[in-house]
Amino acid sequence: MPVGRQPLESRLWPSGGAHLWRSGGTSSAHSHPRGHLVYAARGVLSVHTESGTSIVPANRVAWIPAGFTHHHRAHGDTDMRIEFLPASLARPLPGHPAVFTASGLVREVLLTLSGARNHDRGARNRYRAAHARLRRVLVDELQEAPEQALQLPEPRDDRLQAVARILYDNPADNTALAELGRSVGAGARTLSRLFHDELGMTFHEWRTQLRIHHALVLLAEGHDTTRVAHASGWANPSSFIAAFSTIMGTTPGRYRSGSPGNVRQRAGLHEPQPHP
Template sequence: MVRPSRGDASPGMWRREAGTVVRRVAPPLEQTTAPFAIIAGLQIPRVPTEWAPHSHVLHELVWVRGGTLTSRVEDRVFTVSEGHGLWMPAGVVHGGRATAGARFYEAFFAPDRAPFAFAEPRAITMTPLLESLLTHLSRTDLDAAARERAESVVFDVLEPSERQFALQLPGDARIDTIAETLLDDPADRRSLEEWALRLGISDRTITRAFRHATGLSFAQWRQVLRVHRALTLLSEGLDVASVSETLGYAQPSTFIASFRRVMGTTPGAFFDKADSTPGATEDVRNPVLPVRDS
C-alpha cells in the first residue's frame, strides 16, 4: 500500500516532508529464495519515501548517494549519509525514510552463507572498493566462480565505521515529551528550566533522566539531534545559513561550531569529503529493484 503524507510526524522520526510516500513492505522474493550469498540492487525514489516498520530474513546493507537515509530501530535513530552504510541484521524490525532523488542502494546477505555477521545495526564504511564490488554483484550475467570470488572479497573489506552515528531516544515517560517535541521541531528553543516548569518536574530530574537514558545531558542530546537533522537538510541542497535558521540557531557560526563538536569537522568539510569519495561506477546492466509494496 502506498499513501501520501501531508507532513505529519511518526513516532521517533522527523516530521515528514509534504508529499512523502509511505510504503508498506510486503515479504519480497528475497525472503523466501536466496540463490546467492549476496544480492544487490538499486532504487531511486522520485519523491521523499518512507518505509513502514518491517524486517527481513536476510541481513541487509543499505547506503545512499545524493541524499540521506534515516532509519528507526527500536529506541535509536540512525542517519546514513554519503560514504556510510547501515547494516541491519536479519529479523530486526526497522523503518526508514529516504530523501527525494537519493540513489538508494541495498544488498542482502544470506545468513547461512555469510562467514560473519554483525549482531546489531552498525554503520559501515562504504569504501569505493566495497561499493564497486556490490555494484559488480548486482549484475545478472556473472558465472558462479566470478560471483564467489567477489563475494569473498566483500567480506574481507566490510568494516564498521569509526563513528557509529545513532541518536538514542530516552524511552522515559518523564522526558519522552521533550524528545518527541524536538524530533518534530528541532528548532524548539525552550530551556531546561522552561521544560521543567511545563512538565512539573525539576530541572535536575530532567538532567538525570537524560543522562541515565542516553548518556548525554539535555543540551548535548538536543545538539546531536540537530546535527542528525542538519545532515538531511544539507544533503537536500540547503545552505548553511538556511539550515542554521531552520534548526533554531541564532547565527550560522553557532551552528557550524555545534556541528564541529559532534562530527569533528565543519559541514562544508564533511560534505566535501563525501563528494570527493568516488562512488561505484554504475553498470548499465544493474537491475533497479522494484519498490516492494503490499
C-alpha cells in the same frame, strides 16, 4: 507503522539491492533474517528502529542486525544500496544498529557489490568468488571503523518522550530543560538523570544530535549553510559549522559538495527526473 511508497526504480538480487528513492520516499516497516548494510550513494537516508533513528549520509554506512524491525526514509533524491551478510560473516559486527564511517575502500566495495555485476544471474555466478572475498574485506574494514555518533536513541520514559516530541517538531527550540520540564511535569534534575540513565547522554548532547540530524536533511534538500544553521537552532553559522565538523568530521559546505559523486551508472539505474 509507516505507509511505504514504492521507489522510483529497484534492482534486487539474493545478496542485496539498489533502489532510487524520491525525496520523502519511505519504506514500510519490515525486518530481514540476515543482517545488512545500508549505504546512500547519493542523498541522505534515515533508518528508524525501535531503539532510535540513524542518519546515513554519503560518508557513512548503517548496519542493521538480523531480525530488527526498521524502515527507511529518503531525504533528497537518494540512491540506496543494500548488502546482506551471512550470519558467519556478520558475527564480528555489533548486535545493535550502528553507523560507521564509510572509508574510500568501504564505499568502493559497496558500490561494486551493489553494481551492474548483479544484474543477471550469469554475471553473479562469474563473480561469486570475487564477491565473497570483497565481503570479507568489507567486514574487516568495518571492524576497524569506530561507531559514529549518528544514532539518536529513542526515549522510553513518558516524560522524555514528551520533551522529545517538542524538539522533534521544532529542533531550533532553545527552551531550557527546566522550562521544558515544567511543561511535561518533571523537574530538570529528574530529566537530566533520565537522559543519562536511559539514553546514555546529556540533554545537551541529545539535542545537538537531533539538530545535526535535522541539518543533514536540510543540506540534502539543498539549503545553504546559513539557513540550515538557523533552522537547526544555532544563532550563527560559525557555531553550527564547529558543531557539525566535530560530529561529521567535515564542514557543512565540504560535506554538501564532497559527497561521493556520479555513482548511478555503476548501479545501472537512471537519474531521477525532475517533477513535471
